[in-house]
Amino acid sequence: MKGKVWKYGDHVNTDVIIPGRYLDDYDVKNMARHAMEDLDPRFAKDVAYGDIIVAGRNFGCGSSREQAPLALKHAGVGAVVASSFARIFYRNAINIGLPVVEFNAADMFENGDVALINLEKGVLINETNGRTGKFVPLPDFLLEILREGGLVAHSAKRFR
């Protein structure tokens, strides 16, 4: 996968990814419209399909709201790369089919660079400046959930 980089800092929390005032609405299109609103009002307007978020420590800390990864995914985000993730966000992202990469890539990218990720091989490339990084790929059973588009599709196999 390949996309333009949106760079953020440490501790990007679920309240800025999707503020509590919008949580009464379960329509993913409406969630996407408010993604990252309180941190970066340009994001939801300008993000393109496949874009990649590169952030620092503890990405997605705070609430267990699954609307946080859902808002990012439906805004078009292709993957989130962060040096570490808060655990519930990490699980939620995989479960709804948003790839997450635990890797400190802050020094590799500037805002707007083009990133290329190979999840299976654990390779991250900055196409703009040519720098590359290697990360430990997710275990196979999680990659399988991502390939199938999330836990719903994965679990549904059991009941067919």
Place this chain on the structure above:
Amino acid sequence: MAAMTFAQKVLSKASGKEVHPGDVVSANIDLAMSHENAALVLRSFKEIGAKEVWDPEKIVLLFDHRVPANTTKAAEGHQSVRKFVRAEGLPNFYDLREGICHQVLPEKGHVLPGMLIVGTDSHTTTYGALGAFSTGIGATEMAAVWATGELWMKVPSTFRFNLTGKLEDPVAAKDVILHLIGEMGADGCDYRCAEFIGPVVDAMSVSGRMTMCNMSMEMGAKAGVTFPDERTRDYLKGRTSRQWEPLLSDMDAEVEKEFDMDLTGLSPQVAYPHSVDNVKPVEEMAGVPVDQAVIGSCTNGRAEDLLAAERILHGRRIPDSVRLIVVPASREVYLWAADSGTLSSLVRSGAIVTNPGCGPCLGAHQGLLAPGERCIATTNRNFRGRMGSPESEVYLASPATVAASALKGQIADPREVL
């Protein structure tokens, strides 16, 4: 058998084999809780295609985040869950009158020591105060739990906090956990099970232990736990008829880190905007003016918390420039506050008392902030925009500190007001 931590013991029992930190296991869930976001869970549940839930007795549903419904969409969400509850015949459903999930589940006897509990709310760690292993999960994986009763989990390693010394009145559990979060950082306990032991914890009420375990997740803990004792036994008496056995860590089990902290002399603590680990003693920032003060939430909305505030406010009146909002955590707490006169005393001091629920904590309703406004609250998060405008500020503190600050119209040290 080798010595085991609490986390290992619960997850060994739940997965039917001896487990070690780092193992990924499929665990059988003892109790599954959801609030309003059950609407999201049931959407995924229907897509999975399971014919019925795995065990209706083990699912608890209630409404607390937006009660009574604050928007038409919230009302539609409630409606969809009520329909599902009726169709599935789920016996453990509390509609919007009972209060906050993390208060109601223990009160109604759903939580017992040694259980493995998951909830679609990050503060599900609260139930650790009764010796359960309890953690927050997402809506989609909850749908899988409803369908199968199982969930994959990584066995966490353990951070043990040995809290010694003696807290000096009115320093309380909230000050202790804020201090710990400040020391550890917002991700200092990521993925770990946080065990709280020692004389400070022994002397704490179950209510205080709930505050500790509740906010352990604000330093990233997967679960927080205090171990059952006579206070736990007293709390559970009359709430459950089921038998239970305490499940304790072996003290010689291998833990990742041990922290010894002497808390004698600890000041009341305040978390400054916009992160929960931005903690300082109250005396460093006393004098900052506040527009609003909130006492409530799953962190600090219990009888003991209301009482700590009433003790400071009794017979006094807050200035007109401050809005004091009190939100009892549950109907049981609300009734106690009414019957004991605590509620009328708080109202006479100038408080607005709302119905039990999450109230303004998550910025849904009942007291949002305008740009430039400042609020001091007993709640659990002070992220930008948490309680309304992204240009507002939230400060976190204990009920005593919030009451003292409401009285003074500025952040104030409760030791100087008592």
